[in-house]
Amino acid sequence: MNQQAKDWSWPFWFLVPLYPYRRRRTLRHEIVKDTIWTFDQVQGILYTIVPLRMTVVRLEAGGLLVYAPIAPTRECIRLVRELEAVHGEVRHILLPTASGLEHKVFVGPFARQFPQAQVWVAPNQWSFPVNLPLPWLGFPRDRTQELPIDSHQAPFGDEFDYAVLDIDLGRGSFGEIALLHVRSHTLLLTDTLLSIPAEAPAILQMDPYPLLFHARESALDPIADTPENRLKGWQRIALFAIFFQPGCLKTVQLGQAMREAIKAPDHSAKAYFGLFPFKWEPDWEASFYALHGNGRPFIAPILQTLILDHDLQGVAAWAEQVASWDFERIIPAHFDAPIETNAYEFAQAFAALQHPPEAAIFGSQSQPLLTADVDFIRKLEETLDRRGITSTPQATSSDK
Template sequence: MSEYSWNFWFTLPIYPYGQRRTLRREVVRDRLWTFDQLQGIFYVVVPIRMTVVKLDAGGLLVYAPIAPTGECLRLLHELVADHGPVRYIIHPTVSGLEHKVFVGPFARACPQAQVYIAPQQWSFPLNLPLSWLGLPGDRTRVIPDEPSQLPFADQCALEVLGPINLGTGWFGEVALYDRPSRSLLLTDSLIAIPEDPPAIVQLDSFPLLFHAKDSPFDRVEDTPENRRKGWKRICLFASYFRPSVLETAPWGQVIRDAFKVGDRSRKNYFGLYPFQWTDDWQRSFEALRGNGRPLVAPVLQQLILNRAPQETLDWVERVSQWHCDRLISAHFQSPISITKEQFCQAFAFLKSQDLWTPAPLPNIDLQLLAEIDQVLCDRGIVPPSKLSR
C-alpha cells in the first residue's frame, strides 16, 4: 500500500479516488502551514486545503482536515516532532461533505485532539449522523455561541456565519483568525482564482490536458501553455457549471465521435468529450479571475448567501475588524493578500443595487445558476432570495 492511499475513498467517490498526494507549504515561518490535496469530478480538479497553526501554549491546531493518508500524516508528524501534538481540530463547515468526511478519520489519527465542529451539522445528499462519519463522541464539541470560551481563544478568534436555513438543510462557516501571524482562515466563503494551476494540480497533468482539448480528437502536448489553458477551463466549470462560453455537442454526435477516438480507455472517459468552447472563452475566465481579486464563489452568491444577506453582512463586519495580512482559503489560491476594503467589497453583491450598479460577475455566465435557483424556489425546496434588485 502506498503512502498516498486513502482507503475510505468510497465515502466520497470523487477524483482522485484512493490515491491522494499531499503538498505541505510553510506560509509563516515556524507558525503556519498549509496541506493541499486534490479533488474533483470529471477531471474538474481543484485544491482542497487544510491549515495547521502553531499554538503559543504548545502543540498544534488543525483547521479543515483533509484525508489522513500516510503521506499527509508523515508531513504532519514532522511538525508534531518540532512543535508538539495536535491539540485541537476545527471542522468549520455545516453541509460540506467534502470536508466533513475527513474529520472522523483525522481525529482518530490524532488521539489527543479535541474536535470542535460548526453548529447545526447537516450533509447532502444523505444527512448522515456524525457517529457514522467516525467523529469521536467523547472528544467532539459544538463551537459555543461565545467562542471566547474556547481554550485557544487567547490566540485564535472565531466568528460563525449562520447557520443559514436553506429549506432542506443548512449552510454555515467558521472564520478563524490567528493573531500572532495575522492570518484569516476561511473554508468556502471567499476564494481567489490564480492564472496558473496550483502546484498540487500540476502533479497530475492529465486533467489539465484533458480540458485543454478543443475536440475529442486532439492530442494535446504537455506544455505550460496547455496546462494553463486546461486550468482556466477547469475554473470556469467549477465556478459556473456551464459558463456562457461553453456549448455541448448533441450526444448522438458525441458517441459517434467517441468510436473514432484513438484513446477509448476508461481514464479518457471512453473517448467521450461533449465540450465545445467558443472562440472568446478566455474573456469569461478573465472576468471571473478579476486580476486575482478575492471573490465569493458564484454558487454561494446565487444559491446560498442571498438567503441571508444581512446575516452575512453582519458576519463580514465582525470579521473585517481583524487586522489581517493574509487570507487562507480551503480552495483555489493560497495565501491571498487582502485588505479590509477588499474583504468587504467581495460581499458587496449582497447589498441592494440600483440598475446602474455593474454586477461583480457577468450575468450571462451566472444564467445556469440563476435557473437552478428559480427551479428550487418554484418547487419550494429553498426559500426565496432576500436580495432586492
C-alpha cells in the first residue's frame, strides 16, 4: 500500500459498509478565520454520495472543540494536528446525535487519537439490534459522559449555548444538539436542517466518478468527465439522497436492464457490471430546482415524515429556543455548508412542519417540493407503520 492509500485508509469501514468503503479523502475548509473549520468526507450507497462533515472550533481559552467526528484517517488526523500546533490540543469531542450511526461509529476511534479530550454525547444513546453500553461500542469509559441539559453546566458553556432535542420513538430516540458558537454567530447542526447546493460540493469533485455514473441516460452511455455531466450527476444524486425514489425517476425492467448491461461499454465491478436500471423523465430538472429552492434551508422530508412529527410540541419548543439566538450562518453535517442564514429563516423552516413537505413555502423566493417526489416517503411511512416497524405519532404519544 502506497503512502497516499495509507493516508486515506479507514480500516473499520465494514462496521458501516458504505461507499467509499476503505478509501476516504478528507477536505478541510476554514469557515471563520482562525476560529472554525469544516472537515468533509463522503458517504453513501450505489454512488448516491453526500458530504459527511465534522466541525472544529477554536476555544477562546485555548484548544479545540470537535463537533460530530468523521473517520479518523491519517489524512484527517494530520489536518487536525496542524490546527493543534497553532491553537492547542483537542479538548472536547461532541457526539451531537443519539440515532445517527454514520456519526456514532467514528467517535470511539477518533477519541483514541486524542486521549486528552473529554467526550460528550447527546442524551439517551442507543444501539441496534442490541442496546449496548457506550464502552462496548468503543467509547472511552473514563472520559465519556452525557452532555448536561443546561449549557451553563458544560465546561465550554461560557463560549457556547446549546439546545437538546430528544424525541422518544418507542424503540429508540432521535436526538440532536444545536450548538451555537456565540462569538462567531455560528450555529452547528447535524441532521435537522440542510441546504442543497446548486453544484456538487468540492469533496465530491475530488473523485467525480459517482457524479459521472449518475449523469448517464442509460447503461449504454460511456462515462464522460465534463462539467455538464458533473452538474447533471450531482443534481440527480441530490434527488436520490433526499427522496430515495423521486417522482421523475422510473426503474427499468430487469430484462431490459440485463440486456443493456451486456452491451454496456464498462462491465467492471466499479461500474456495477454494466447495470444501470434508472430512467429519468424529461422534466426531472424541475424536481431538482424545487429541491434546491435557491439554496434555502429546509427539513428533509424523511425526517419530517418519520421522526419529527412524533413530538411536534417538543420540536417547536426546541426550534423556538434556537431561533432566539443571534447567528448568521449554519453549518450542518451534510450537504451544503456554511449556509448563510439567520434565526428568522431557521424559524420559517420549522414553522413549515405544520404543513406537508410539498405544501411548505420557505420565504418569498422559494417554492414547495413537488408532490410526486415525496409520495414514496409517504408510502414508506404507511408501510413501516402497518408492519409495526415504526409507530404512528399518535401511538407513540399514548405510550408515554
